[in-house]
Amino acid sequence: MNLEIMQAQFGVRPPVQKPIPEFILEMGEEGIRKLISDHYDAIKASDIYFLFPQDADEFEAAKRHSSDFIIQICGGPAYFNQNRGAPQMVGRHAPFAIDAKARKRWLELYRPLLEELKEQGVTETSLNSFWGYINIFSIWMINTQS
Numbered sequence: 717m718n719l720e721i722m723q724a725q726f727g728v729r730p731p732v733q734k735p736i737p738e739f740i741l742e743m744g745e746e747g748i749r750k751l752i753s754d755h756y757d758a759i760k761a762s763d764i765y766f767l768f769p770q771d772a773d774e775f776e777a778a779k780r781h782s783s784d785f786i787i788q789i790c791g792g793p794a795y796f797n798q799n800r801g802a803p804q805m806v807g808r809h810a811p812f813a814i815d816a817k818a819r820k821r822w823l824e825l826y827r828p829l830l831e832e833l834k835e836q837g838v839t840e841t842s843l844n845s846f847w848g849y850i851n852i853f854s855i856w857m858i859n860t861q862s
Contacts, residue, residue, distance in 0.1 A: 717840050719827050719847055724816045724855045732852045736845040740790040742838050748790065751829055752783040758825040764818050789849070806856055813860040823854060 722730075740748065756779045759765055769775045784795035785803060796803055830843050 717830065717834055717843055717847075719830065721820055721823050722851050722855065724819060724858055726816070726858060726861050729856045730852050732849060732856070733845075735790050735849045736842060737791050738839065739842040739846050740787065740792050742842050743790075743833075745787055745792055747833075747838075748787050748792075749779075749783040751833070752786060753779050754829050755826055756782070758829070759822070762821060762825060764821045767812050767814065767818060790846075805853075806859075809857045810859060814857050815860045815862045816858055817862055819854045819858055823851060826850065 743751065756768070756775070759768055760775070769778050781796065781800060784799060785805070788794050788796045788803075826847070830847060834840060834843055
């Protein structure tokens, strides 16, 4: 599995491809929700937690919103649009000072989770597709130079 982190050039938004449909078929909605929840739990114990809601209820809501977004982007129901409106993720992340280092750490926290999913039988093709999406899309969230 190729989990290399693409270098980010500040202010450049490379074209992004959504994960292949097989990803949501293999993971299911609950599997995606667990992946996102586990990722947020790893974030909570990391050096980038300060970028996330500190209130427990708000943190849990952020998990739900992120799960809804990923499910929707992967071809599932439009939960994010129904509950939050159009994604507009660059604007939603604008209040937070996200630099290349924070992006890299965010991605690094996904690696063990994706490796575990591979061991559980999710195909490498699907996992690489998801990684490719978050690897590039996360570049779009960088709004502060390091």
